[in-house]
Every structure is written in structure tokens, then in C-alpha cells.
Amino acid sequence: MGDAVWVLGASMTRFGRYPDLDSVDLAAQACMDALADGGTTIHDMDVLAAGSLFQPPGMGQRVQKQIGQTGIPVYNVTNACATGATALRLVYMAIKAGEAQMGLAFGVEQMGKMGLLRGGSKEEANVYEPSGRHGAVTAVDGILGTETMPGVFAQAGMEYAYENEGVGFEQFARVAFKNHQHSTLNPLAQYRKEFTMEEIMSSPVQSYPNTLLMCCPTGDGAAAAILVSEERLRSLPIDVRKRAVKISASVLTSDPWVESGQVQPDVNTLTRNAAAQAYEAAGVGPEDLDLVELHDCFATAELIHYDNLGLCERGGAGEFIDSGGPFRDGRTPVNVSGGLISKGHPIGATGVANVYEVTTHLRGEAGDRQIKGARVGLAHVIGLGSACGIHILEKSAA
Amino acid sequence: MIDENTDGTDVAVKVPTNVPIVDYLILGDDPHLVANECKECGARYFDRRNACARCGKVEFVSARVSNEATLRSFSVVHRAAPGIPVPYVSAIVQTDDGTSVRANVVGLNDPMKVELGMRVRLTTYGCGTDDIGTECMAFGYVAA
16 A cells, blocks of 8 residues: 555546547547546646547647646557557556656547548559568458458457357347447437347448447547546545545556467457456456446457456356346446447547546446446456556545 | 560560469469468468567478368458448458468358358459459458
């Protein structure tokens, strides 16, 4: 005890579409709200980490110009869909290292209607010439399998279905049913509409088994968090202190080598490794979690992460969803925010927004969607390539 | 196309009638895939590596990859970038010598006939022609 890092303030914009604002506006709004939430200003911050994936460079400095140029070190972070979690962890590490007492991490993305991610357009070459690391003479997406995100994650889910009993189209669809249902209680979600299983299963197939309603949307949004050292926290007023939430584990992993990794991203091994490290660091197990926000970019992804995070028996993800385990009234509520599928997934913001979500429940401030009595929660993101970030948060007394 | 003989004189080079879509596909009478295989641990790579991502050793040999495989995962892709014909079946297969390959499953009347665990075999087919008449040869897998 004594050297923990705490979340002092947190905020997120509603996820959605903001054609009249830019990413700097969105990030600045989340930062101002998080600073106010923690009873602080930018002048209290010793470090700033800015996460974004598709925005122009220098996001952190551009936001400083909106909220206060105090000369502190700024780190601009990009790490695929784990960008936000990486920014958060960077501030965490700066405080752990004793270089900062208080810091601001934010994530932002403005995607508009980007549509399908990845998968090159097919352009017929005039004269075939080998290029790139595989000497390809033409774009291979759609010829040598798929490079699209709904397809890659469909394959990740179908491999699990191949290896385990009781997993199929219906189990994947039920994940989306749950997250759409959960989102109706979250005023910050991009979509807040419940759908029937029939509607989900009969919506247009993107990449079987992922239908449209089983895929996250593109969107705009930002989230921010203020982290503080335990020492500094103790010097703060009681009303600020009692809302602080302890970070019991902050972990970032990348892919170890696996045989199939060169043709199909392995989202499992690094998540399992991150989970093991996080549970060890926090001294808790999956059975202790009151809620989990995990990376449901597609319904197929959420299902396999039940297993990767140890929320169910090994191989038991199908049974877990069928028995209602991850529903908000189930054994371990998963994505009570609506998840990426319905809350939305402005990529850089996601890894901070799920920490905001867990923090809000642990503070007992989540309104209609509050998980009653929540004391321990886990936030997970994964970026292909790959990077996995896990944070375990606990309600505790400083 | 013009090349140069060893004695410095120009010589016309026969334009190939087809080219492989990627350099790890070997065409000819016996089409197959090749991989760079780590001499130490046997890990295989379809591209060049500075050191083995598994064991860190730096010596590689060229290895033929088995044409026979088992389908471990698939997706029937209905939405793709403009110009790519849909639906198609993307798959991850594992060859009988243990190498994972990503490719399409071809030759099915109905894409939904694809099955997890099905036995498949490598095949090649033309997937386009350039302005000088060279055909691009792709590989895929058919039900065995």
C-alpha cells in the first residue's frame, strides 16, 4: 500500500456523430469535464498522454492549446484499438516511476461514416509487378481470404466454434442482443435501441456469422481520465478523495509467436496473458469481478473473450451466454454500457471510455445502468497487430 | 521486355503467360506454396524475417508446404471493398504439415456448404489479366 495509482476524475462525451465539431473540440470537452470531475485544472497536471489513431499528428499539443499550455511533457500515443488504454497506462507508468504526481490521459477519434475498415479496394494493375513483403502482383483482399475487420473477427469466433461445443450463430447473435439491450440504459451510447434475436440474425450479413447488428459502428467521441498518486491523493479534500477509484492492475501485452499468427491475428493468447498478469497484480480472480467492459468490436470477439478473461470455464463461452451469465443481472455483467457494438467505438477513445464506465459504477454514479454494489471491475481492449490493455479498478479507501 | 546477355547484346525475353499472385505460390506442373523455415525451430514464414519470431535464430531454408489441409475457420464475406465479388468464403486452413494458410475456399455451389473441419486441397486459378496479356494466378482450396 501507499504507492497505488488512482483515478481521480473521468469523463466521456456521448459517442455518436459530430459533424459540426472536430476531434480537438471533442477531446477538449472530455478533458475539461474530467479535470472538473477530479476537482483539478490543467495546472495541476504533470504529464499528458493523448491517444488517437486516425487523427492528424500532435493531438496532445493541439488539445493543450484549447485547455491550457503549461509546458508539461506530452506523449502522443497510437496503438490500434488499444490506443486509449495505452495512453492511460503511460500516465500510470509516469506516476509509478515518480516522475509525476498527477496526469491527464485522453483518447479521441472522429471517424464520421468511415465504413468498413481494412480490405484494400481491388485495382486491376496495368502490368503485374510483384510488390510488398509477399511479392503480390495485385491486391489480395477477397482473393486470398479476407482482410476486413468483420471477417477477421468472424474467423476468430469460428475457430473457437471449431474447437468447442455449443457455439454457433445463435450464441454470437445473443451477445449482440445483450449489448443492444444494455445500451438502452446508457445515455452516452451512440445507439440505444433494443433488437430481437430474429432482427439481429436476419439483419444483412457482413461476414458470416457477423451480421450488421453484430458489428460495432464507426463514430466520433472522446474520453479522458485524471490519474493521481496515492501520496498526492491523501493531500486532497475528503469529498474528492472518496470518489477516487484505485487502479489495482494496469497491464499491456503484445503477441507472443503462435503458428497461425502470420495469417490470422491471434486475439486470444495476449488477452489470456494480460488477464493472468492483471489478476496476479490485483490479487483478485475473475469470480471477484462485479462488472467487465471488454472489447466487443464484433459479437464473435466478445464471446471468445469470456473464455480468454476466465469469466467462464475453458471452452464454456457458449454455455455462459446461453445461461445469461454476462447479462446485467447475470453472474458477471459484461458490457453494461452497451459495449462497442452499441455504445460505439471511436477507436482512440475506447480504451479510456471503458475505464470511465467501470469507474462510474464503482462510484455508484451510473444512474439507470448502475450495477448495484459494484466494488471491482475490469476494462479490456485489444488492438490488432496486436496490443491488449487490461485495467482492474477497485472501490477502496485512500 | 528487353534484357541484356552476358556478352552485352540485347535479347528479347519471353513474356511469361502467367504470374503467381504472391511470391510464395509456385506455379508449374505441381503448384504448391513455399515458406521460409527457421533452421532451428521449424517456424514458417511466407515473408522474409530478420530473425525467427519464435526462437530468434537467423538461418532459414525454403520449405515446401503441403497441399492437403483441414479447414479450421471460415467467414462467408458479403461486404467487401468496391470491386471485390461477394459473397466469397475466406478460410484459415491448417496444412497436414502444420502450417496455417489464409485463402478462399473455391468451387462450392453454395458458400454456406462450407464446413468447419472439412478436408481441402490446394488449387490454382486465373484471377485477372494485365494489359500485356499476363494472367494472374491465385490459389485457393477445394473440398478434397
